[in-house]
Amino acid sequence: MSxxxxxxxxxxxxxxxxxxxxxxxxxxxxxxxxxDATKKLVKEAAQKLQYQPNKIxxxxxLGKSNIIGVIIPSAEINFxxxxxxxxxxxxxxxxxxxxxxxxxELYEYEKRGVQTFLQSQVDGVLAxxxxxxxxxxxxxxxxxxxxxxVLFDRAIDTLGVSAVVxxxxxxxxxxxxxxxxxxxxxxxxxGGQQHVSIFNQRLKGYIDALNVFGxxxxxxxxxxxxxxxxxxxxxxxxLLALAIIPDxxxxxxxxxxxxxMQSIKAANKKIPDDIAIVGFxxxxxxxxxxxxxxxxNQQTVQMGEEAAKLFFESxxxxxxxxxxxxxxxxxxxxxxxxxxxxx
Amino acid sequence: MSxxxxxxxxxxxxxxxxxxxxxxxxxxxxxxxxxDATKKLVKEAAQKLQYQPNKIxxxxxLGKSNIIGVIIPSAEINFxxxxxxxxxxxxxxxxxxxxxxxxxELYEYEKRGVQTFLQSQVDGVLAxxxxxxxxxxxxxxxxxxxxxxVLFDRAIDTLGVSAVVxxxxxxxxxxxxxxxxxxxxxxxxxGGQQHVSIFNQRLKGYIDALNVFGxxxxxxxxxxxxxxxxxxxxxxxxLLALAIIPDxxxxxxxxxxxxxMQSIKAANKKIPDDIAIVGFxxxxxxxxxxxxxxxxNQQTVQMGEEAAKLFFESxxxxxxxxxxxxxxxxxxxxxxxxxxxxx
DNA sequence: TTGAAAGCGCTAACAA
DNA sequence: TTGTTAGCGCTTTCAA
Numbered sequence: 001m002s003x004x005x006x007x008x009x010x011x012x013x014x015x016x017x018x019x020x021x022x023x024x025x026x027x028x029x030x031x032x033x034x035x036d037a038t039k040k041l042v043k044e045a046a047q048k049l050q051y052q053p054n055k056i057x058x059x060x061x062l063g064k065s066n067i068i069g070v071i072i073p074s075a076e077i078n079f080x081x082x083x084x085x086x087x088x089x090x091x092x093x094x095x096x097x098x099x100x101x102x103x104x105e106l107y108e109y110e111k112r113g114v115q116t117f118l119q120s121q122v123d124g125v126l127a128x129x130x131x132x133x134x135x136x137x138x139x140x141x142x143x144x145x146x147x148x149x150v151l152f153d154r155a156i157d158t159l160g161v162s163a164v165v166x167x168x169x170x171x172x173x174x175x176x177x178x179x180x181x182x183x184x185x186x187x188x189x190x191g192g193q194q195h196v197s198i199f200n201q202r203l204k205g206y207i208d209a210l211n212v213f214g215x216x217x218x219x220x221x222x223x224x225x226x227x228x229x230x231x232x233x234x235x236x237x238x239l240l241a242l243a244i245i246p247d248x249x250x251x252x253x254x255x256x257x258x259x260x261m262q263s264i265k266a267a268n269k270k271i272p273d274d275i276a277i278v279g280f281x282x283x284x285x286x287x288x289x290x291x292x293x294x295x296x297n298q299q300t301v302q303m304g305e306e307a308a309k310l311f312f313e314s315x316x317x318x319x320x321x322x323x324x325x326x327x328x329x330x331x332x333x334x335x336x337x338x339x340x341x342x343x
Numbered sequence: 344m345s346x347x348x349x350x351x352x353x354x355x356x357x358x359x360x361x362x363x364x365x366x367x368x369x370x371x372x373x374x375x376x377x378x379d380a381t382k383k384l385v386k387e388a389a390q391k392l393q394y395q396p397n398k399i400x401x402x403x404x405l406g407k408s409n410i411i412g413v414i415i416p417s418a419e420i421n422f423x424x425x426x427x428x429x430x431x432x433x434x435x436x437x438x439x440x441x442x443x444x445x446x447x448e449l450y451e452y453e454k455r456g457v458q459t460f461l462q463s464q465v466d467g468v469l470a471x472x473x474x475x476x477x478x479x480x481x482x483x484x485x486x487x488x489x490x491x492x493v494l495f496d497r498a499i500d501t502l503g504v505s506a507v508v509x510x511x512x513x514x515x516x517x518x519x520x521x522x523x524x525x526x527x528x529x530x531x532x533x534g535g536q537q538h539v540s541i542f543n544q545r546l547k548g549y550i551d552a553l554n555v556f557g558x559x560x561x562x563x564x565x566x567x568x569x570x571x572x573x574x575x576x577x578x579x580x581x582l583l584a585l586a587i588i589p590d591x592x593x594x595x596x597x598x599x600x601x602x603x604m605q606s607i608k609a610a611n612k613k614i615p616d617d618i619a620i621v622g623f624x625x626x627x628x629x630x631x632x633x634x635x636x637x638x639x640n641q642q643t644v645q646m647g648e649e650a651a652k653l654f655f656e657s658x659x660x661x662x663x664x665x666x667x668x669x670x671x672x673x674x675x676x677x678x679x680x681x682x683x684x685x686x
Numbered sequence: 687t688t689g690a691a692a693g694c695g696c697t698a699a700c701a702a
Numbered sequence: 703t704t705g706t707t708a709g710c711g712c713t714t715t716c717a718a
Contacts, residue, residue, distance in 0.1 A: 021696080022705065053696085056464045060696075060712090075427040082418075089445075100427065119397070405713075
């Protein structure tokens with residue numbers, strides 16, 4: 001049974017070598033004014049005593065925590081897992097750590113997360129706004145405290161902060177265009193909550209694609225839901241109840257598409273022959289369904305990486321008055337699978 | 344454009360009210376010795392000045408960070424996302440935050456993660472050991488420093504720390520038994536790396552189920568892979584090359600099962616009629632495939648919750664010599680879907 | 687019921 | 703090249 005290691009500090013090393021803590025600190029940080037011989041001695045002693053620097057003390061002194069706070073709706077959604085993956089990668093490369101806070105799509109939790117992060121003295125906050133959130137004062141507060149804020153995916157322009165988003169409009173346009181090119185003419189859209197900008201953009205892309213190709217927009221073919229499997233099923237049922245049913249559906253997101261597919265199958269219609277369908281997000285399950293689901297891929301890991309990079313950019317320029325937030329728009333990629341490919 | 348809020352400290356509040364920082368601190372922490380009137384004044388002033396307590400300073404003083412470090416192989420794997428969800432939930436309820444470190448299944452990263460967490464003065468570490476890891480000294484070091492360590496899912500008994508695992512043996516036994524009850528007699532197993540305890544347990548459960556039901560264990564029917572879609576496909580191809588092919592497969596995990604299914608379909612065999620198949624993990628895609636995948640559900644969110652609770656238990660008892668680590672075994676649940684249900 | 691003073695562990699300005 | 707000293711913001715012991 002090995003002994004417990006007692007807390008060892010700079011002072012312990014200093015005492016061991018009959019020098020001061022300041023010298024030890026400088027030696028460990030490779031300060032140029034310190035003799036190589038001293039550095040060597042100090043580092044050996046640190047090793048021997050199994051010294052671990054206390055980051056909290058150092059953070060307090062330096063006024064910098066080397067921690068990025070990340071606010072996400074849910075760690076359980078694959079999309080956000082991927083984004084975190086990207087964030088972590090860039091953060092670790094820069095000697096930063098990542099604190100996670102989940103909102104469960106609730107405004108109250110989101111507010112609490114922001115408070116917690118400010119108190120934890122994070123150097124920056126990366127956030128994806130929850131669907132439930134309308135009031136944005138808590139985000140303004142981050143800005144007011146001089147802490148860099150970067151939004152990803154669910155961004156809001158009025159905040160005037162850096163952001164990484166995918167071009168939802170372009171993705172929706174491409175998806176709709178693809179359906180038109182497959183010969184579909186009655187293309188429905190199952191949309192999401194319109195105060196969420198990404199959902200609104202997808203609606204616009206859909207409408208503009210129809211316009212560009214001279215297909216009239218039919219309000220009966222546009223239904224709105226809450227973005228879930230159940231809601232997808234319900235919305236599709238409404239579309240199937242129309243006098244003339246659609247020959248294609250562009251769903252705002254993959255789970256919605258999945259619900260719609262279930263409903264189509266239940267009505268004994270064939271996918272894609274009777275009704276073609278395209279989703280959005282490239283959730284992993286889409287690839288393995290039958291028929292496999294056409295969708296729009298969002299470059300999730302890259303989104304995380306870029307968000308983290310934007311934070312470092314803001315952080316390094318935080319004292320410059322001429323630094324302006326940047327908005328990065330990633331291009332999504334249409335993935336055509338069986339659910340939309342007619343023979 | 345709103346003004347930047349300058350850092351406001353206890354001293355600022357104290358000055359405002361002509362009292363000392365000590366009193367302010369006590370008032371904000373509802374110390375019983377402080378007059379209600381004073382508390383009221385202090386809290387109002389704190390509000391007015393938009394005071395945010397500095398947790399780093401408080402951590403340094405108290406020797407306690409209120410942070411739990413979580414080490415996972417990858418945030419992109421749904422399983423770990425769910426576990427984090429559970430951990431976050433319990434952590435937040437207890438005023439704790441969660442630092443995440445990803446190892447990408449690499450020993451070197453895992454070691455670095457442990458160092459980072461120790462330096463960050465986390466109050467405890469929750470970890471799932473990466474597949475690549477064999478040397479466990481870094482985990483022993485956490486113990487030696489008196490920091491509570493709780494392992495989840497990928498646990499190792501020899502470390503003598505608390506752990507939450509699912510009963511992999513029981514899950515594998517149930518899956519195999521189910522296949523036997525469906526009338527299968529040549530049941531193959533696609534296994535994982537045997538130094539990973541959970542994979543080894545699943546093999547044992549498979550073998551014991553065969554034994555209990557009087558079915559001879561045939562070494563030809565057991566193949567080992569690296570736990571991935573590709574590896575599942577390769578392993579299944581080997582099984583399909585046997586003189587007498589199996590009539591069922593118990594795969595060590597869902598992605599492996601998925602690869603196997605692709606290979607079975609490519610060989611023009613019917614699932615489940617020619618070959619029935621069961622996976623392990625209940626990855627979301629399994630529900631939506633065709634045929635849908637039978638699998639074993641692992642109570643992931645609950646696993647996270649229990650792991651966090653075990654940490655708090657260890658933490659509160661960290662100075663007691665009679666506290667022993669506890670191992671929690673969650674019971675998995677067999678989910679029978681189309682891939683294994685014969686008519 | 688409150689104040690004075692010290693200290694958590696580290697780093698940086700200044701001095702030598 | 704190294705030492706001295708002070709202080710980051712908070713909490714707590716001791717004293718009043």
